[in-house]
């Protein structure tokens with residue numbers, strides 16, 4: 001092999017914020033703060049505070065490889081932590097505050113965090129866990145002195161005091177690009193949470209891959225609002241991609257109600273908004289009430305769970321907001337595919353585009369996809385065959401942080417990562433997630449996609465949210481049950497829903513029972529918790545049993 005003669009410069013996350021400060025100095029970061037007001041500054045100003053924070057961390061004795069945790073909303077201080085911690089070679093461990101108590105205790109202990117930076121909101125939560133967290137762990141409250149809590153974590157340091165008097169410039173250290181930069185645990189529906197440990201290299205390559213995306217609302221003229229939290233799967237990479245591209249960031253802080261988001265988007269001229277479907281249920285309800293979208297709202301990125309067709313349709317047809325449906329996993333940095341359409345569809349009908357957008361899209365640069373049968377044999381990409389989806393790429397985990405047992409079943413013999421999703425891929429590379437392997441309903445040897453069934457049912461105007469689970473059936477093994485929330489004031493019945501479904505799904509897909517509830521359980525990352533539902537309905541006997 002003849003080697004190239006090019007400089008072997010390490011890919012460092014710090015280079016992103018340096019570039020943003022130089023090249024996009026005036027692009028903004030706007031944050032709705034826990035304090036209730038709006039904070040705004042530029043990438044150039046952000047870099048100065050990041051340098052101050054980096055000096056403060058070094059002063060606190062943080063060393064390369066140390067884990068420094070955050071428990072915080074989306075805001076400028078959280079953004080600063082992303083860069084300052086990784087910049088000095090330490091590891092930014094973003095903690096999802098919605099994890100169960102035991103999981104929170106587990107992740108802090110498992111990661112051996114040295115410091116936890118927290119918003120005032122989460123002080124009572126952390127105070128309540130304190131006894132079970134490692135000795136010597138220190139807390140920093142992300143506030144100025146006046147806003148420091150007078151109860152709970154009374155010995156915590158004050159973020160703004162830490163920054164005070166520190167130098168506003170820094171020469172970042174350079175080290176191996178494969179060094180760990182950040183750590184994020186998946187919520188783990190069963191067993192303990194599992195840590196994905198991202199490197200500088202994987203982060204940079206994922207970020208550059210995102211720049212190859214067309215139509216996501218990432219340009220220097222865009223204002224992008226990540227509703228997906230900085231503590232969930234790296235906020236889908238937005239905190240890295242936006243500064244590199246010069247896209248202004250609008251952080252919603254703690255207020256994620258439909259009304260709160262609408263007002264912030266309107267005031268800050270947000271053009272692109274990123275989040276999970278449950279968030280958009282709230283925003284769409286507000287848009288319906290007002291009969292309009294926030295001014296300038298162009299594109300919505302929906303991922304984390306399947307985007308229901310009626311949701312895509314409403315955004316596109318009623319409000320002219322383009323939907324990009326994305327799929328990924330924390331383990332994938334996290335974006336795996338995005339539903340951006342090829343130009344050849346521009347001249348097609350809106351209906352055709354909406355149908356295509358219900359699929360999870362085409363692979364992102366740097367991600368290879370394959371589907372396999374039960375024996376691990378590759379299946380064709382013909383849009384018909386479906387099987388477990390495996391992935392490979394430079395932004396995909398090769399193991400779990402200090403957890404060999406969790407990694408043991410996660411890879412095939414060729415090193416591809418098993419996603420646990422079942423999918424189809426068509427000849428144009430469009431991937432559709434059929435289901436999670438655990439959630440698919442196995443009826444008489446055939447598979448029913450719980451996702452497809454939920455989304456079809458959601459087409460009923462009087463259903464607000466739906467979940468399908470499989471329940472045991474003596475004849476068929478499993479049969480589907482639909483659990484739904486009615487829209488306010490509706491008295492829609494089991495029979496009405498089945499009548500609506502008739503003709504829209506295969507006969508044998510028809511749910512045996514339809515039950516209505518006031519609330520559906522969600523996981524810490526906003527997905528329907530099928531595990532909780534299966535427990536909740538474990539004693540439910542389907543009305544078809546014995547027929």
Ligand code: ADP
Pocket residue numbers: 185186187188233302303304305306307325326327328329330331334360419420421433435436523525527
């Ligand atoms: P968690 O911490 O809850 O595991 P992730 O976001 O990493 O969070 O979860 C990844 C999983 O979410 C995927 O394996 C897939 O099952 C599901 N998922 C993500 N996006 C989509 C989508 N657009 N459609 C269907 N499922 C999705």
